[in-house]
Amino acid sequence: MVLADPRLPDASAWALDPDLAYLNHGGFGATPLVVLQAQREWRAAMERNPTGFLVRELPELLEAARNRAAAFLGADPKGVVFVDNATTGTQTVIAQVRLVAGDEVLTTDHCYPAVLAQLNRAVAAAGAHLRVAPVRLPAQSTASVCEAVLSGLSKRTRLVVVDHVASCSGLVFPLEEIVTHCRGRGIPVLVDGAHAAGMLPVDLAGLGADFWVGNMHKWVCAPKASAVLHVAPQWRDALRPLVASHGLTLGYQPAFDWTGTHDPTAILAVPAALDFFDSAGWPRVRQHNNELARRGAELVAGRIGTSYPHVDALAAGMRLVPLATPLSEADARAMETRLLEKHRVVVPVTNHDGWRWLRVSAQLYNTVEDYERLADALTGTR
């Protein structure tokens, strides 16, 4: 039983519509009121003197936010830059990996659609080949997932792109083993960590991946358009933003610091989001979310007559509920719409080997009643 923990913030700390059972934290995160307030204060400071703020104050403020994010991610601060979102981060890396005809890039069939599109475009332009390793669901063990990924490597593999936590499945990939193996063979690894920061303890220095991209707006609950790109030392002289910037020739971080006028307040509010969870205690938050996600998924599956063998080492705050029968994409979208409009439940139907999964998330604002409402809606008892 996941009991409400009085030491943890609850739904009253968020701006979410109280009428909704919001089970899609993984989609876009959701930002606590105090963090939105911090962002408003940064915006007010910027608008009092835009030139003074953006030209004089921002460099130091950015550095402070970057150092804070780096400490949280166990990263060398010199390797961290901010980008707007994970899609921009992965594209930045994929566009700059040198591929030639005959090369291979390896990813898995859990890869996020935008990242897959980036990879398809890159291999097509180079005459290279994209291998997509199947990682079957339900995943059985760390060893079987490693084996499924690594068996796709070949002598021609020039890049491996692997999720930290996959969108379609919530699967937590055993990255340490995968990265260590690839590094041993001299193959660079790009980790799509869109969901990892906040959901899992992250130690980028220990992990040693060549490139890691993660959103701060999802499980750190920072405002939207705050993502981190972390690059290992050996790539920092080479990797530059997609948009040539004022600082392009000044080095890795200066090149990313100012890529044209934008609103930096989401990034500047990252420390406020970290403060919010620091005071609750990250281990307690993660334990709550993992347990609630598992219990919620089991509750819904039990009520609709399906089951899923959850392996806790391979999952965290987002879990799958198998549908009794796979849907067409149109029917999956119709189910999402019906759940929202008729039952006020927000939950995605996801596609891995068919549109056959509900992906339920758990964040501090969720309660068991949210999953019960979903189960009631699916079984027609509501």
Ligand SMILES: Cc1ncc(COP(=O)(O)O)c(C=O)c1O
């Ligand atoms: C695994 C994964 N990668 C990349 C992304 C893209 O994130 P963004 O929309 O912030 O670019 C997502 C978004 O949900 C994701 O789940």
